[in-house]
Amino acid sequence: MKKIVLTGAAGNLGHELRATLASMAAELVSTDIAEPRSELLANETWVKADLAEMDQIAPLLEGAEMVVHFGAIVDEKPFEELLGPNYIGAYNIWEAAHRHGLRRVVYASSIHAVGLCENNRGIDTDEPHRPDTFYGLAKCFAEDMGRMYWEKRGLEAVCLRIFSCTPEPQNARALGSWLSYRDLRQLVTRAIETPTVGFTVAYGVSANDRAPVSNARVGFLGYKPQDNAEDWAETLLPQARPDPADLAQTRVGGPFATVALGESGVAGIKALSGK
Numbered sequence: 094m095k096k097i098v099l100t101g102a103a104g105n106l107g108h109e110l111r112a113t114l115a116s117m118a119a120e121l122v123s124t125d126i127a128e129p130r131s132e133l134l135a136n137e138t139w140v141k142a143d144l145a146e147m148d149q150i151a152p153l154l155e156g157a158e159m160v161v162h163f164g165a166i167v168d169e170k171p172f173e174e175l176l177g178p179n180y181i182g183a184y185n186i187w188e189a190a191h192r193h194g195l196r197r198v199v200y201a202s203s204i205h206a207v208g209l210c211e212n213n214r215g216i217d218t219d220e221p222h223r224p225d226t227f228y229g230l231a232k233c234f235a236e237d238m239g240r241m242y243w244e245k246r247g248l249e250a251v252c253l254r255i256f257s258c259t260p261e262p263q264n265a266r267a268l269g270s271w272l273s274y275r276d277l278r279q280l281v282t283r284a285i286e287t288p289t290v291g292f293t294v295a296y297g298v299s300a301n302d303r304a305p306v307s308n309a310r311v312g313f314l315g316y317k318p319q320d321n322a323e324d325w326a327e328t329l330l331p332q333a334r335p336d337p338a339d340l341a342q343t344r345v346g347g348p349f350a351t352v353a354l355g356e357s358g359v360a361g362i363k364a365l366s367g368k
């Protein structure tokens with residue numbers, strides 16, 4: 094492949110993906126509003142740009158085959174704060190990809206697009222949107238845009254509904270929701286290398302015994318997760334009696350399911366992990 098563009102390249106997950114993506118293309122253009130966390134790779138260039146500004150974003154995509162779109166504000170906030178980076182930013186990526194004739198967008202969606210679904214329901218990739226926050230609603234907007242750009246303009250998209258991507262599972266919820274960095278790298282690699290994807294949604298989750306979501310319909314991606322949060326079960330299982338009336342315990346969005354719209358959900362996740 095000639096060129097891949099990575100947004101959110103200074104973020105936790107974007108930073109993890111840089112080397113993998115650089116190995117898959119002659120040129121990697123990494124972009125973020127922030128500075129890189131480490132020295133650039135041999136075939137990598139870094140451009141500081143604001144996702145909300147089309148004139149900063151569009152030129153970066155020229156000559157690329159795919160864009161891996163991970164840049165966003167990653168928490169619940171008032172709608173007005175998410176509008177630029179998460180909503181307009183996603184539009185700018187799809188529209189610029191269309192204008193420059195890219196083949197595919199690989200998008201970091203989120204479990205919060207379906208965050209109000211029950212944990213015990215066995216949800217799959219056809220589950221209708223059920224966002225838990227304005228943050229999750231932005232992911233629904235981008236997924237729907239991805240489907241529309243595929244159906245109207247032939248621009249492919251793989252939307253990865255990432256669950257909890259951390260170096261190790263951090264709390265009891267993560268026994269179901271964890272995505273290891275190793276499995277993230279494989280999932281993004283499969284999203285890029287699978288020859289044809291049309292419009293596809295896949296869950297970003299490791300091979301956890303307790304995963305409440307299923308990728309059974311998207312076996313064609315060839316994603317075979319290697320890690321399983323169950324290895325941490327003994328230390329992470331809650332000592333307290335669970336509360337079946339607590340939506341944070343019974344919905345896939347976890348603490349985002351109960352947080353007031355516009356207020357931080359990440360704060361609730363940190364509290365779960367005792368941090």
Ligand SMILES: NC(=O)c1ccc[n+]([C@@H]2O[C@H](COP(=O)([O-])OP(=O)(O)OC[C@H]3O[C@@H](n4cnc5c(N)ncnc54)[C@H](O)[C@@H]3O)[C@@H](O)[C@H]2O)c1
Nearest residue numbers: 101103104105106126143144164165178201203255257258
């Ligand atoms: N970490 C997870 O478990 C998780 C779960 C679900 C979805 N996701 C999604 O994965 C992606 C990456 O998440 P992360 O954990 O690395 O988050 P992060 O906050 O570490 O990284 C996001 C990056 O986006 C950049 N950014 C924010 N606003 C921007 C703007 N206006 N213009 C340009 N860049 C901007 C930030 O500077 C940051 O480097 C996000 O889209 C997030 O919604 C992550």
